[in-house]
Amino acid sequence: MCLDGHCEHNAELLAPDATSTDAERSGEVGAGPGRRRLLTAGMAGAAALTLSPVSFAQAADGSAGGTAPTGGDETRIITGFLETGVADFVYLPVEVPEGVRKIAVSYAYDKPAVPAGTPGNSCDIGVFDERGTALGGRGFRGWSGGFRTSFEIGNSDATPGYLPGPVNAGTWHIVLGPYQVAPQGMHYQVQVTLTYGEPGPARVNKYPPRRAKGRGRDWYRGDCHLHTVHSDGKRLPSEVASGARAAGLDFIVSTDHNTPASHAVWGEYAGPDLLIIPGEEVTTRNGHWLALGLPPGEWIDWRYRSRDDAFGRFARQVHRGGGLVVPAHMYCAYVACQWKFGFEDADATEVWTGPWTYDDEHAVSTWDQKLGEAVRTGGRWLPAMGNSDAHSDPQVIGLPHNVVHADDLATDSLMEGIRAGRNWIAESSTVELAFTATGHGRQAGIGEKLNVPAEAPVDVRLDVRGVPNGTVRFITDEGQMHQESVGSSGSGTVVWRTTASLAAYVRAEVRHPMPDGSPGQGNTMGQALMFGPMAALTNPVFLEATPAPRS
Structure with a gap:
């Protein structure tokens, strides 16, 4: 089963955009402390790497911080390289100016061939807004793991997995999560596009x-x-x-x-x-x-x-x-x-x-x-x-x-x-079940405790429906103590007697018959298991011996 997209990643390396500058392609990690590298480790979270910021809305003289455009789009493309052993999270700061209506991000990375048994490249993505990247902080704006190669955020709407809201001015951080890096390293590319204009109504x-x-x-x-x-x-x-x-x-x-x-x-x-x-x-x-x-x-x-x-x-x-x-x-x-x-x-x-x-x-x-x-x-x-x-x-x-x-x-x-x-x-x-323990005039059900004298008989009862030819197992702190099958109707009652001196708890399992190779049994292990796949499983009923009365 795919979990957080980690068994299937679709991002591939994009060819560098012809309009990218050398500065925009200088995101190498491991190229020396002066080149987009700031390692922060030993903080209240996993080690992180912060690259040098990307600026928008250049002034007429080419310096950052100029007046933002009144409309239209502006794009930056950043490429770089991550070595094996890179920090868990790599942050790319983006300086967002005033007047932005929407931020759009896409990313890609290469997948070089690796020897059998060696992890290949896999990289997640998400974003934090101008409120920062502090662990547990307020800046989180979305995460898509490795399931998507692009996302957009605006005040009225956002790509699934991301939170709509204003694209405020300040330093946003695109976060890459390179959880697997091939021995050859990982070449990546991130494209950021800002769209200027009125923000639109809030969702x-x-x-x-x-x-x-x-x-x-x-x-x-x-x-x-x-x-x-x-x-x-x-x-x-x-x-x-x-x-x-x-x-x-x-x-x-x-x-x-x-x-x-x-x-x-x-x-x-x-x-x-x-x-x-x-x-x-x-x-x-x-x-x-x-x-x-x-x-x-x-x-x-x-x-x-x-x-x-x-x-x-x-x-x-x-x-x-x-x-x-x-x-x-x-x-x-x-x-x-x-x-x-x-x-x-x-x-x-x-x-x-x-x-x-x-x-x-x-x-x-x-x-x-x-x-x-x-x-x-x-x-x-x-x-x-x-x-x-x-x-x-x-x-x-x-x-x-x-x-x-x-x-x-x-x-x-x-x-x-x-x-x-x-x-x-x-x-x-379709599976129905009732499970109780009764003794000394008292009864307890799933998750409950039955207090009885240590040697008083306790009847453990399971009523089950919906498991044709199922096997009922009663398991205590000693292991399985009783096993009994129900008929082809799938309904039955199983009763087993014990004492609190012999069992500190009793829990029940209902298993299907051992798989015969036909599809739909649910057990992928074949004859490797002693029992067939589970149909129902209970939490225990606890049996606690009450102290014997003093003479």
């Missing part, structure tokens, strides 16, 4: 409401990891909303990479039957994480590595807004996707992403290990989530999704349900 933002009609306290289905054309998805927001309704979902979370640009359009597609929650997939060099339940329009910075000690700062930003921090696809094989920040600041973790693969098998195993650690230490446990990460056809919206027990179909209620682990994961809305 009217249409943020989605924080509550839909709902059914009161109930189980609600939602996919919390989805992409649109505002990052590297190919679906329009309208198509994502339509797909969510077709999948039988009650809510979705919008998580475009590194930008809140789509937040302002979702209000048009939300409704009484579909709650749309703003979010972001924060795409760092050491893993991706979901910021769920953001205030509309809020942006979360991504320009840091685990060694920069900045992740906690942005996790706190999300928490202040009532949102959740969720590491995504922790074992994804693509560059920069593997999770390196730990789980101390996380509220939940994504253990199932899209069609079931070995990555998910490994993620569930790691999550289960974390459950055991929490039981042993008495610490906080980490709930599991599952999401589609759908970008475009044929990726299926809602495969999988979360079924959350919440007080209402409202952002705050759903975030609280997920934070408490009152959710289970389903591959589709």
